[in-house]
Amino acid sequence: MNGLENKYIIKNNKRLRYGYTTGSCAAGAASGAVRMLLSGRELSEVTLPTPKGITLTLALHDITRGDNYVSCAVRKDAGDDPDTTNGILVYVKAEKICCRDSETDNCEDIGTGAGRPQIILDGGIGVGRVTKPGLSQKIGEAAINPVPRAMILKEAEEAAQEYDYEGGLKLTVSVPEGEKIAKKTFNPRLGIIGGISILGTSGIVEPMSEKALIESIHVEMKQHFCQGEKYILVTPGNYGADYLREHMTIPFENNIKCSNYVGETIDMAIDMGVKGILFVAHIGKFVKVAAGIMNTHSHCADGRMEVLCASAIRAGGPLECAREILKAGTTDEALEVLNRYGILRETLDIVMEKIQFYLDHRSYEQILLGAVVFSNVYGFLGQTRDAEKLIHKIQSE
Incomplete structure (x- = not known):
């Protein structure tokens, strides 16, 4: 049960199931990884509100834990849309860092009040890098689109506040199959190299959209x-x-x-x-x-x-x-x-x-x-x- 059981459209006299985006996968994995990192507990699933207004229940896969990090994945379900990313695992690794001492400039200061953590969000293996101007991201940045980025940061912030954590967090989104899949997408034409983009404006995939x-x-x-x-x-x-x-x-x-x-x-x-x-x-x-x-x-x-x-x-x-x-x-x-x-x-x-x-x-x-x-x-x-x-x-x- 993921929250989409009764969500479908009728097209060409067929009932087609809705799915969810790679952006929702990344946000769900971020929610699970940060919560497990800060609580020390194991989670089997998370709930995720989407911009579409549909709340998803997402199972967490391949959970790994280290001294200072937790990594987990959410499996993409594109519903009945013919999506090349259907079935892939989207991972997020969450780790505690001292953000102000980090050499990266990707730190997202998501608030100025007390208890608002600073968060670095970046792409890892299988997430593309932007090499040409004209996209939502600057050259050199990971191809994580604005809405998924906002969803990921929101989930991480809420998890940090839930556990009264005020330190820095680094979130790394990775897709092991991403580089191979990207060859079948628009990314090479757009100058996005090394993997897929993390996409989705509503968090939900409408079949045959x-x-x-x-x-x-x-x-x-x-x-x-x-x-x-x-x-x-x-x-x-x-x-x-x-x-x-x-x-x-x-x-x-x-x-x-x-x-x-x-x-x-x-x-x-x-x-x-x-x-x-x-x-x-x-x-x-x-x-x-x-x-x-x-x-x-x-x-x-x-x-x-x-x-x-x-x-x-x-x-x-x-x-x-x-x-x-x-x-x-x-x-x-x-x-x-x-x-x-x-x-x-x-x-x-x-x-x-x-x-x-x-x-x-x-x-x-x-x-x-x-x-x-x-x-x-x-x-x-x-x-x-x-x-x-x-x-x-x-x-x-």
Whole structure:
């Protein structure tokens, strides 16, 4: 029983369980480690209030004790979210120190009144280190995000006050599997090396959360922007990154992946002050934008063949061509039909015109937007009106 037994959402007619974040794991482990250190007792579990308003009951694992420290772990439960960190152990080692004599500058003075301890919070093995500007932490700091940091410090302070402890404490968060798992996350792209980030704004994992993915796009965009990139290069996924690397002169490692969230990416860029975005995208995703579809996930909308069919008719294609396009299962099949009828170029010109129109419509023309569109079979298919201008601006940054 962890407090989430009756917490779930219904998605695609399935009941999906809530879970809890690595931030909650670290805060729970900190609570247990400090309490066991100061009391001398053994604990099997702790309760943890989360910013979401849900109180968790977290089991403590792998408890070890030394002369001046206690270490324990909480196991991550992501619920039914497909989270790469699910099942890992997040450790916190709590040790007594004389904080004012410490050489580190990570000491957190969490209060000025009597009985308020000073606490050093840092990351150990498997917790990433920040190497680039634009994140919540300074360069060189452990990748422990602001809300988890506040949760950890709050638990440690309350435990110290509970046992009338006024000395210093050092808390070290570690994740033995963190470095391996981090390779599957955004961290290498963000310049966070050596491990995962300790994350969570609510303490709770909502299964299949779009909000979490959009926030990761925002974090990556902010980092590029803070590094001086005013014109941002965006790809929906790996196809776009591969095309950049193999066929374009723009540094492919600068691209941000937006997944299906074209509209949200534009909205965030405007709010941040970005001057322009160049999308490099596969026709299977971006042909939907030509219909004003700004979330390109197939569960939200499709319309790929309908867009190509309408564009083919505008390009002078016959009715039989339109019928064949509508029967096609993939965009590459539809492109083969257009090529066979001799109207591939004319149709794609119309598609590019519509993509430009709807990108500008989403942004109210507040920033410069454009797209380069390709196919894995046919290669380069076309680019919108402002794409060339964006390519030059990105190259000159």
